[in-house]
Amino acid sequence: MTEAGRLDARGPAGVTDGGATAGAGGLDARLVVDRGDFALDVTLGARPGEVLALLGPNGAGKTTALRALAGLTPLTGGHLRLDGETLEEPAIRRRTAPEGRPVGVIFQDYLLFPHLTALENVAFGPRCHGMPRAAARTLAAELLDRMGLADHAGTKPRRLSGGQAQRVALARALATGPRLLLLDEPLAALDARARLDVRAELRRHLAAFEAVAVLVTHDPLDATVLADRLVVIENGRPVQQGTPAEVARRPRTDYVARLVGLNLYQGEAAGHTVRLAPGLGLATTETLQGAAFVAFPPSAVTLHRERPDRGENAWPAEVAGMESHGDRIRVALTGAGPAAGLPLAADLTAVAVAELTLALGDAVWVSVGLTETHAYPA
Template sequence: MKGPALTKDTGGGTGLDAHLLLDRGSFTLDVALGVRPGEVLALLGPNGAGKTTALRALAGLAPLTGGHLRLDGETLEDPALRRRTPPEARPVGVIFQDYLLFPHLTALENVAFGPRCQGMSRAAARALAAGLLDRMGLADQAGAKPRRLSGGQAQRVALARALATGPRLLLLDEPLAALDARARLDVRAELRRHLAAFEAVAILVTHDPLDAMVLADRLVVIEDGRRVQEGTPAEIARRPRTDYVARLVGLNLYQGEAAGHTVRLAPGLALTTTEAVDGPAFVAFPPSAVTLHRDRPDSSARNAWPAAVTGMESHGDQIRVALTAAGLPLTADLTPVSVAELLLAPGAEVWASVKAAQTHAYPA
């Protein structure tokens, strides 16, 4: 038998229109969000950036001090109008980082709990829950209590419980953080499939760039309570605009003044780039584009500077080497054999070079 739809018909809803303004004195969140029905948005940022505060504000657990929150044209919160819908009355489903399943209830009873609270009959709620568990591939675990479920199974039960009330906004707080690396791979793929079938608005909070890149259609990067970058995963990865984003996607990123194919980064340090840009510009390139030499490379290498090794660490099957060049940080990925041949160690002086064809310049 075909399972129930993953959400109620949104009736052509307009999605989420929010300006989350929350002033806590020592910290202020000021982020505008617009999300279409059927779209998955990821809020990405370092610890303390305001991601969880934003999620709590959307759920109604942290009252706004300004701005507004509208969902499918309905105002859920607007301090200026003294309007605030309490959390329990909002059409919002939440999946918490630790899932927070009721330990004394079976998987079926956990999923049926929300519809029962909405007034659905016990039989109808159990039928809805059974259909959702079947959709999640958990029909054989309907009678199991949370302590008997694996991490991946518990995550899917939590998703089914959140969907059972037909939310127009689904919030996911670090949805894969509680899983080990092996389970994470499979559950991430399953979660992506279920989110793709969700017809309303879905927002996930994560600090893991891979989760964000795989699960979301669009990313909003938050730092210090502010939105610093927004775009598709490909746009964010290709054109980072802060050091935090560059580190997430594994790029060297610099900002300087461009004139044609040259970007001046610091006194005595300039980069020749593939793209021609004029004015303030960013230039980015991967650590794999950096080559290190004991002596100055031949004169045809236009991007070459003396550098000093400041540290080294394993990075997959390579060694990531941290350096400074003209006072700026630089990272290079080398094979263990290359590290040994160059006799690299903290404090070693080398020459670093980057091919212009492997750089990417764009307006700041």
């Protein structure tokens, strides 16, 4: 394979790379899929060595995008180019069949062949591409060794742990030398304890991958740990993209705000105040003018039985629900008065909830720390 233990994506001898040149170009795609009842229109770009994560609520189009990249769902418009080669472009009637694309896929359930050993599963792809049996087995053994699975080469999938099966699936996907690696919820089949170890190990392998990787996940922690950049999709359209830190700091939709654990509102800024509704403004440390977002964490919210002495960033609300959230109690609230209907989440200690004797439907006052609000242009 390659020097310094890198996971080479150029493809072993005898395995086609679709005519792509290693290290050049990366991914350039506009994925347009119109099914009548649902339309996807997402532009994606990534450099070789970059991990791109697609996030979004159920039905947003993440899986459709992944299937379009793999060639399993035909494009109705746009284009798909990989390392400068056009794999699909409906306008010029060009479409490379899925089996002809230099693409590796790791499915949510891994889909390992149950009757084959780990070694035979990994060797399967190169054998299908014409590699001699002995060479394919040698390549498979090398990949399993890199995954720390040399001792499990002769083991069948049913005797592998979830983490081991995931690594075999990764080795199998890499065995054909893909220039694009697609991962569909790769950690979803694991229990919480296994996810910690496998997530860290998968990050190490992806960091060594020399081509483009695209990850679909609904888990913000998986996306933050594994990806270099995030693309958030809602209703078939991208609504936000950037590094995990950029997206977490400046959410632009309610879905993204919930994903990163922030309260988010949109209003009109004038100086240090963002007006959310008539008679309701949030004071911030930033100075802005015009349409703006303002965000703050649930931990920045305190609740009171009476109106606090300082009325800045305070409004009446009603308790709409409570649930455990780590070592805190998350209180869901609905605004009242000038904040009527405004949703809010507050994280309180169990002691604070007990002292306030909170119950569903209780009227309370909300206050938000000035220094913990963050405003930015909409």
